[in-house]
Amino acid sequence: MVTKNFLELHQPARGITLSGYWELAPGRAISLQPREAGALRIAQGQVWATVDGPHQGHGNELGDHFLQSGQRLDVRTGQHLVFEPWPLVSETPVYFGWTPHPSAVAVSDSRWQLAVIHPLHDLGLALSMAGGALVRLVTGLAGYGEYLVAGRGRVLPKLEANQP
Template sequence: MTARSVAQLLQSAPATALPGTWKLVRGRAITLRPTNDGILRVAHGRVWATIEGPHGVTPSDSGDHVLEVGRSMYLHAGQSVVIEAWNQRGASYFAWDPVFVTQPVRPRVTATAVLQPMADLRAALALALRAAGQLATGLTRLAWDRLRGGQAGVSRCPDGALG
């Protein structure tokens, strides 16, 4: 909706207007030019809505629609519609509800995406090197002990049993 059309609607709406709606008196028409996709809803009365062309050949795609209480119409951004109160007497009330389309959010690729795995690999490599060093030390001691004729890691009790 343009700022001018909103201002005109607000000036014509009395304090008794339905909350969240705009009043459109009989015999008046207004053009809506939404900048976002949205839904035109009729809260009271009925309106005649004419969507700008091109139009199809079927009556439901003719561009002209009569919307009554509880009915709504989806409009795309930039698509204009002229609405007019279409009652025997009294005013119609309508609401315009924008529909915001969610955009998928791609995760930001940051240095953390590379630095964290690199730090994990560095820690894993340090642990692997330490374990390899301990294994080499243990194997060396075992081999040295065997060469000297002892049994590494096995001690004998005084009665000859292994303990």
């Protein structure tokens, strides 16, 4: 999710920093495709952010968002996000943060996934474990069978025909 160019952007040019936030210099843009859902938070300045679809709603809800200090934009896993300072001729940097959503909150499984896919996955895991247990059982019985045939570990001496 983080590229070298992105890491270079947080270096303050004017000696002013906001602890815990990244700096985006005027005239620069950032492109992100997060591996986990999260929120873009604007601490100072304004940005023009564009996210890829699918989109719902009217007007600016179709992908373009204008965010000011204190606002946030939620981004889904794998969704492509591009943002830059707004207005484009601004001379002040933008400070922003990225906060991953907790996995418990970010879970948004569909009804199909909850009702069919998850139980099917569990069943596959259970069958795999049962198959492994069956193989170990057959191997153990085969090894134990040799023990039983040998007289439970005792080898009886041969009786000689000449003995009184």
